[in-house]
Amino acid sequence: MPTSSELLPSWRPGATRDAVVGFLDAAAAVPLRDRLACLDNEGTLWCERPTYVQFDFFVDALKTRAGQDPNVAEVPEFAALLTGDRQAIATIGLERIATALAGLFAGLTPAAFNAAVQQFMARATHPTLGRPSRSNTYQPMLELVEALRRLDFTVAVVTGGGTEFVRAISQDLYGVPPEAVVGTLIEYEYRRGDDGSPSLLRSTGIIGAANEGSAKLANIQTQLGRRPIFAAGNSGGDREMLEWAVSGDGPSLALLVDHDDEAREFKYVSSAETFAEPEPITDVGRRLGWTVVSMADDWATVFAD
């Protein structure tokens, strides 16, 4: 059987890899039921810059729709997006824009939405890296997911993005089945068709709160039924989840990805939004004893081939 560090060839030797290996080795003694790993998606498992891939998907659908129907470009939310008018976007507000974008897919069944995402992902490319968007997953994180799975962890993707968007790609990209994706949930309308058979159709509302911050805890418990002992994230929206993961007595690990690699990916600071006085999330992580991953120093490879 390979050792834990042999399972992580894209991680450079050092304190970060030692902490990960130490956790994996200790986790082998944890009861099976408690082996739950929760990983954020954007910026943790794949690239989130310059824009979220889910946002690209919505704007792509909007452009198609505007090409078919000129009236679409007259809707203020859509006009702001299509012209890239940042001032108008700020004035309208992200909530109204998100609702308008969700309206593009209102009335679809979950299966039809799933197919639309998969069609987009088959052709989407990253605007600056010149790679297919679907290949912008981080190789070291894929290795870590596989190492966790070899230890019979339930590996879940816990995303601030739309649950159904991530479900459409999670099996292919991460080997994560739909039930292990926890995100922001769209509300469905229940209908009976003309033949009497029941179905669910997408609405424009969401259930509860967007899946960020303390909402991640509530949604993990609701959907997965237990506290993780491993959590990985990269932003303020992951803070409570990482703190929760290390709040028990047994082996646990909170892993924070620091985007400090301008050469191979992007360099940016995420703030820990739970503070009134903005503080970089990496500072919070170091203060709380999390394992902070330097993309530039700790990863020999960034993207999967």
Added chain:
Amino acid sequence: MPTSSELLPSWRPGATRDAVVGFLDAAAAVPLRDRLACLDNEGTLWCERPTYVQFDFFVDALKTRAGQDPNVAEVPEFAALLTGDRQAIATIGLERIATALAGLFAGLTPAAFNAAVQQFMARATHPTLGRPSRSNTYQPMLELVEALRRLDFTVAVVTGGGTEFVRAISQDLYGVPPEAVVGTLIEYEYRRGDDGSPSLLRSTGIIGAANEGSAKLANIQTQLGRRPIFAAGNSGGDREMLEWAVSGDGPSLALLVDHDDEAREFKYVSSAETFAEPEPITDVGRRLGWTVVSMADDWATVFAD
């Protein structure tokens, strides 16, 4: 490799077993992602008469509490339950009683509630069958669950009962992990402890609607992310789920357990509550082409040893 009928030794040969075997054989050609099986719990996987086991659990906790604190018996909801006053129970209403009972466990963490259920289940016995409550699972259904799992189905328990109650026993009883239990969800309060670490504590409210009827569809989609192609149930609360399971084009099966076995279990008629004019759910099932299981005729064995 054993044939599907060899995997179902407690099912008597006949049209019902043929329908189940036919589905299992056809399902081997279904894409893996679509292999989702949803089974109701009470009356479908285990005995629900004379009272739900979850109700027994709450009343047991109530009696313990009343023994420690005489004031508990003065609460009208509890007094009605402790004296078995059906008139008072009807006047107060099930919703107020359920909220009062949930209050017995308010403030507990999910892990502490889980432990309380497991302690109860280790000692609970059925009031008339003289068997441990935990052994009142139906052997033919356990065989069917195992046959589905051999085909790499995701097997989910979709219960009208409390999600967290069923999660505490689903792995041991059915091999179903917490993330594959879909039920009525308790609401949690988010707290930060004195040491700053976050946690979730049970409240007395529920999230959304009780998991019956069309709510089962919404909660299956929310939590598991797809439509089942196999569903099993026994009452009006399962109707929409069974209809949904057979609404697609590929192989599918809707299985309805008919409690017609007074000698070995119980004999009773469940009504299809979605009709104003009450109609037995078995009549609905026969009309819609579901496979109706006669416990008396189709099962050689009822309970697991």
